[in-house]
Amino acid sequence: MVDHSSPPRPPLSTASLIARLAGIGAVVAVMAGAFAYVNGSLDPQRLRPKTLVDALETNNGVHPGFRRNHAKGVCVAGYFESSAEARVYSRAEVFSAARTPLIGRFALPSGNPYAPDSSVPIRSFAVQFSLANGQQWRTGMNSMPVFPVGTPEAFYQMLKAGAPDPATGKPNPANMSAFFAAHPEAAPFLAWVKTARPSASYATETYNGINAFYLVSAEGKRQAVRWGVVPQIQDAAGETAPAGADFLEKDLVQRLASGPLRWQLNMTLANPGEPLEDASKPWSGEHKVLNAGTLVLQSSQPQADGDCRDINFDPLILPSGIEASNDPLLAARSAAYASSYLRRAGEVSPLHTAPAESKP
Template sequence: MNAMKHSRTAALGLAVLLAAPAAHAQDPGTPEQIVDTMNKLWGKHPGFRANHAKGIVLEGSFTPAPGAAKLSKAALFAGPAIPVTVRFSDATGLPTLPDGVKDARPYGLSAKFKLADGTEVDTVLNTLPTFPVATGEAFRDLLVAVSQSGPDVPSPKPIDTFIAAHPSVPAALGGLTTPKSYATQAYNGVNAFVFVDGAGKRQAFRWRVEPVAGTDVFGGDEAAQQPPNFLRDEIVARVGQAPVAFRFLAQLAEPGDPTNDATKPWPKERKMVEMGTLTLTKAVPDSAAAEKALLFMPNNLTDGLEVSDDPLIDTRVQSYAVSFGRRQ
């Protein structure tokens, strides 16, 4: 796909989002400031994303689970298996960051579902249990605090002050681990979205994606001792031997569960419904070229799937658009 087509996709995504009710009026300069600060933290690397710069692209299919269509009228859940393109990634804007260092966390899984009518649906997931902050402005301020907290800055550093005022930051980041494979890691959709069924009933949910092979992560300092590209190399070798599968689960909100604050987890007893299985069968021949062209937008949805009132969805969409424009 060429850059012009992706630019149209980004514009369409923004239009869909702006048509939805907004609970938070974002500072219009925030997305640009977020990407600027990421470039300051990690440098500018032509052709790469401002964040999650290092990745690998694979292809496969998605098969809806029996009963998924009862929750959503989206074509994604209505018929036979459809093609999917997936990108796994490491955090930061450093394209040569070793996979096993702590800065590579959280890891990401983005999926592009290709519907029979030629349209696409995107999901953008990562390994965070919750997001560190609730708004785009707060995320910008978090990044700025990090950028101003170098080793020569006296304590309390700006990041120390920010964390003291935002306990949601350590709550989100404190339990992150490094998987032994992208295929043995669970991924979360920290933002709420909405299913709409055939009768118009709406159900808020958050994605949870679990590996069929089970989770398997490193303990202690083992991850840092692995080769720099071990996650990328391992998933290519693994999928070359056998398909890699993930269960797509939806955690269903109940009345009173916040949908506009990604820092707040819903109770663990909330119902989890299986929506389908993602099966990856091959790595793309030229991942670098595929990564440069791919754009995953959290609001690139279809009838039966809608954004919620979470303000971070707006921030992510617009920041990804800024980053994509610079990448091209």
């Protein structure tokens, strides 16, 4: 594999790390969505979509017409150009067709649509592939390599730890520190946080799917994978996010005016015994990585009226040839995304008109 990593960054001091963790509760709450079980009609001991979306609003405020997670974003459009490498592993048409049109959305992991672009070190990229046979593949990816915790219940506790203190209006650093002390599974995520810095561009980020899925061949053979996209361009050595609140969308528009932007879609094949149902656990050691093709972005649109506005990027909308693993976060994300959509669909904000209808 080619090493696409950025130059090493100096680690944060202990004080800086604690300060970052104090604010990251709300950030993590929207990295991959709020979580609950699929149908939302479970017994009282289990989490429900409403509970988690309510918690997002507590942490981020209510912003009518906007998504409750990843509220600040920009629409993009282009196509996926497949290679031959994934075709033997999956019968999905997206890997056999020469080109598949796509609609995507870059966003910040915050429920606040007015958050400064430099306020968090994470960027997200959601994509909808529209296959010629009428099927769709939707995926949401983030620039972090793993999720902090592996269950919806632990995530909810993390969300509560990051809630603002009524006396100060800000999260209490002690609560977040206590949460992580009680959840050693978050160690890989915390190691990443120590060196993470906000990138200067959406176009230079690597985005990871984090959860495991299965590729299913024409013969019915299943291969567990995690996927991600790697950019063809990167930040210059030492480059950091500029000052200002809204540089990411402006940078993207300028870059696209000069030509398309490209990412390689990598499928990392799981080794025997790999953890498939816990997104907090990294896959270590050598792995076979397929170059499944290239995502090509050709244009952008403001999210207020762009084609991505009404899309619910539900990670369980999958074509024949790709199947979900039993990772509980996947089903949970699906339910909470729907709950969030239903809230914003009936609202109007100064920047948004209410979505006309959800696209399937």
